[in-house]
Amino acid sequence: xxxxxxxxxxxxxxxxxEYRMGQNLVRALDEFSFTFxxxxxxxxxxxxxxxxxxxxxxxGCIDRPTSGDYKVDGISTARLGDDELSEVRSRKLGFVFQSxxxxxxxxxxxxxxxxxxxxxxxxxxxxxxxxKLAERVGLAKRLDHKPTELxxxxxxxxAIARALxxxxxxxxxxEATGNLDSATALEIxxxxxxxxxxxxxxxxxxxxxxxxxRAQHVLRLKDGRIESVKRGQNSAAGAQA
Amino acid sequence: xxxxxxARTVKLGISSLLLHxxxxxxxxxxxxxxxxxxxxxxxxxxxxxxxAQEQIRQLGSRNVILRSIKPREDFATGGGQSVRVLSYxxxxxxxxxxxETFPGVARVVPVREIYEEVRFSDRMLNPxxxxxxxxxxxxxxxxxxxxxxxxxQDEYGxxxxxxxxxxxxxxxFPVTSPIGEEIKIGADxxxxxxxxxxxxxxxxxxxxxxxxxxEVFIPLETGRKWYGNMQVKLRAGSREMEEVELHExxxxxxxxxxxxxxxxxxxxxxxxxxxxxxxxxxxxxxxLMRAEETKRIFNIxxxxxxxxxLLVGGIGIMNVMLATVTERTREIxxxxxxxxxxxxxxxxxxxxxxxxxxxxGLLGVVxxxxxxxxxxxxxxxxxxxxPTAPILAFLISSGVGVLFxxxxxxxxxxxxxxxxxxxx
Ligand SMILES: Nc1ncnc2c1ncn2[C@@H]1O[C@H](COP(=O)(O)OP(=O)(O)O)[C@@H](O)[C@H]1O
Ligand SMILES: [Mg+2]
Numbered sequence: 001x002x003x004x005x006x007x008x009x010x011x012x013x014x015x016x017x018e019y020r021m022g023q024n025l026v027r028a029l030d031e032f033s034f035t036f037x038x039x040x041x042x043x044x045x046x047x048x049x050x051x052x053x054x055x056x057x058x059x060g061c062i063d064r065p066t067s068g069d070y071k072v073d074g075i076s077t078a079r080l081g082d083d084e085l086s087e088v089r090s091r092k093l094g095f096v097f098q099s100x101x102x103x104x105x106x107x108x109x110x111x112x113x114x115x116x117x118x119x120x121x122x123x124x125x126x127x128x129x130x131x132k133l134a135e136r137v138g139l140a141k142r143l144d145h146k147p148t149e150l151x152x153x154x155x156x157x158x159a160i161a162r163a164l165x166x167x168x169x170x171x172x173x174x175e176a177t178g179n180l181d182s183a184t185a186l187e188i189x190x191x192x193x194x195x196x197x198x199x200x201x202x203x204x205x206x207x208x209x210x211x212x213x214r215a216q217h218v219l220r221l222k223d224g225r226i227e228s229v230k231r232g233q234n235s236a237a238g239a240q241a
Numbered sequence: 242x243x244x245x246x247x248a249r250t251v252k253l254g255i256s257s258l259l260l261h262x263x264x265x266x267x268x269x270x271x272x273x274x275x276x277x278x279x280x281x282x283x284x285x286x287x288x289x290x291x292x293a294q295e296q297i298r299q300l301g302s303r304n305v306i307l308r309s310i311k312p313r314e315d316f317a318t319g320g321g322q323s324v325r326v327l328s329y330x331x332x333x334x335x336x337x338x339x340x341e342t343f344p345g346v347a348r349v350v351p352v353r354e355i356y357e358e359v360r361f362s363d364r365m366l367n368p369x370x371x372x373x374x375x376x377x378x379x380x381x382x383x384x385x386x387x388x389x390x391x392x393x394q395d396e397y398g399x400x401x402x403x404x405x406x407x408x409x410x411x412x413x414f415p416v417t418s419p420i421g422e423e424i425k426i427g428a429d430x431x432x433x434x435x436x437x438x439x440x441x442x443x444x445x446x447x448x449x450x451x452x453x454x455x456e457v458f459i460p461l462e463t464g465r466k467w468y469g470n471m472q473v474k475l476r477a478g479s480r481e482m483e484e485v486e487l488h489e490x491x492x493x494x495x496x497x498x499x500x501x502x503x504x505x506x507x508x509x510x511x512x513x514x515x516x517x518x519x520x521x522x523x524x525x526x527x528x529l530m531r532a533e534e535t536k537r538i539f540n541i542x543x544x545x546x547x548x549x550x551l552l553v554g555g556i557g558i559m560n561v562m563l564a565t566v567t568e569r570t571r572e573i574x575x576x577x578x579x580x581x582x583x584x585x586x587x588x589x590x591x592x593x594x595x596x597x598x599x600x601x602g603l604l605g606v607v608x609x610x611x612x613x614x615x616x617x618x619x620x621x622x623x624x625x626x627x628p629t630a631p632i633l634a635f636l637i638s639s640g641v642g643v644l645f646x647x648x649x650x651x652x653x654x655x656x657x658x659x660x661x662x663x664x665x
Contacts, residue, residue, distance in 0.1 A: 057659050060578065062577065062578050062658040062659055062662070063658075063659050082582070082583060083582045083583070083584075086577070086580050086581060086582040086583075087580065087582070089577075089578065089579065089580040090579065090580020090581075091580070093580075095578050095579065097575075097662070101571070101575045101578075101662070102575075103572055103575060103576070104260075104572075105253075105256050105257050105260050106253075106256075114576065114579050115579045115580050117246075117249065118576070118579065118580040118581045118582065118585055119580065162579070166580075
């Protein structure tokens with residue numbers, strides 16, 4: 001973790017997230033410190049209830065630590081207000097969910113553009129970017145389709161395009177292949193491989209070992225703490241770039 | 242919010258509403274009917290009050306009108322069973338008192354009524370036949386349509402001439418001009434020398450003209466000469482003799498500010514000189530003030546009804562929006578995760594409420610403008626649409642959308658994103 005060649009993108013510093021369940025306090029994250037470096041592709045694994053989703057929510061700035069600090073791309077989030085945190089989400093983060101989570105009344109192109117809509121200063125070339133991304137994920141001919149007119153795999157491709165449109169520092173995926181058949185899941189994972197090869201930073205939560213295998217590094221959690229860290233080779237294209 | 246953003250938010254709101262067309266339409270109904278009924282009722286009320294005020298104004302706002310009225314039966318000086326002489330009403334002496342002693346009085350006009358039928362060829366009419374002075378026209382603001390009114394020469398010459406009101410002329414002479422024709426009042430012939438414009442809005446029912454506001458004017462002296470103070474009135478089989486000197490005295494006051502003063506002076510004078518209450522005093526100015534008060538009350542009542550109906554409409558919108566927010570919890574979570582700020586969520590739902598209520602308001606304005614036209618056509622009532630009514634109704638309906646949208650929008654915006662995303 002003290003490797004000088006790593007540029008930190010997401011830094012958790014003593015993060016604790018507690019939930020109150022009646023009388024009991026549940027620590028979903030317990031004094032958690034970890035750094036995700038630029039260009040790295042991490043799989044987060046662990047048994048159910050180990051704190052994977054909580055970690056991802058904190059990384060995604062939709063949940064706040066009870067204590068500790070979290071820095072995204074150098075920005076400390078501990079003192080940010082709701083608006084500033086939202087701006088961080090719309091500029092720095094890309095989300096891919098298990099159940100795609102597209103907005104039903106919008107078509108493919110509009111869905112891809114949603115994160116730009118919420119930026120304080122939306123880029124002028126937003127629509128062009130969205131078209132390029134749609135092409136990239138193989139949906140150039142479906143721009144005006146509604147989500148209900150697409151298969152699960154296609155919807156997840158739209159979601160990935162949407163996660164890329166704001167050129168995020170960090171892409172977060174929670175069980176992104178969980179709802180897909182194995183062939184389609186492989187296609188989506190191939191897409192993640194491509195993104196990794198381009199130098200994107202990806203954190204993917206999964207409980208499937210063969211999905212975890214494909215990632216560059218694996219982080220295992222247990223009871224809100226790090227159980228093990230397994231590093232793969234540091235050979236990703238973006239790692240040097 | 243920037244220009245493009247607002248346009249997109251509105252577009253998004255409309256597309257969300259179009260997902261549930263029937264529900265959206267039903268939601269707008271409350272505001273729709275609220276708005277339209279306000280506009281329609283205002284138009285009808287305004288029309289009715291304008292009509293009433295015009296009638297009163299025609300009586301002359303500077304005038305005090307004294308009228309003879311038959312005293313109650315038990316006061317009557319009855320003689321035989323079938324023929325009785327009833328003596329009552331205003332007198333020449335009352336007239337002289339006002340004319341010669343009252344200060345602040347400009348002109349005083351006596352009117353005698355002649356209880357006779359009016360005929361021309363085979364057409365017969367029972368108008369109000371009034372023997373009066375030439376100034377009557379000026380004092381009561383009647384307008385000559387054709388020919389002329391009674392003149393001083395007619396008066397001095399005791400001429401057998403008459404002037405017909407528009408309605409009388411139209412009934413007796415449906416196609417030809419009445420000027421120069423000889424009509425019969427009772428058994429005597431009169432030459433028609435002019436017609437006057439109608440005072441109130443004309444009634445369309447011609448059959449009712451027989452006993453409507455048709456009027457015939459003859460010179461006062463002519464009336465005195467041919468029909469004495471004693472006149473026969475046929476009532477329900479029995480003949481009744483009436484002795485009335487003057488049926489009406491119109492007192493024109495010099496300064497409008499003194500109308501009430503003169504009215505009170507008349508009241509006092511008549512009370513002193515008449516043993517029975519065989520007269521009434523009509524003060525158009527007082528009626529006008531009362532009509533305005535009535536209108537004010539009407540407006541308050543209308544305002545309350547309008548507020549209640551818009552309140553109900555607003556609650557309807559709020560109810561549906563709360564359901565929508567719950568239904569779209571997940572969408573809210575997604576948008577928040579993708580970077581939507583609280584104000585984005587607030588404006589999204591607020592815009593939907595405003596689109597609903599403004600849509601309802603616009604449809605309501607259309608319906609509200611159409612209703613008075615229908616009422617005017619079928620119910621023969623006058624309606625007046627003041628330009629402020631639709632504008633006001635529209636603004637209020639938009640306001641209702643904002644007001645009743647705030648709570649659902651706030652609920653949506655303050656949801657916890659993680660919870661919202663977990664929502665099924
Ligand atoms: N909203 C919540 N309220 C109470 N407890 C929660 C909440 N979310 C998570 N937890 C608890 O925190 C722990 C970690 O949960 P989670 O991060 O969802 O684990 P995972 O995703 O690995 O299954 C679990 O014990 C869970 O019960
Ligand atoms: Mg989980």
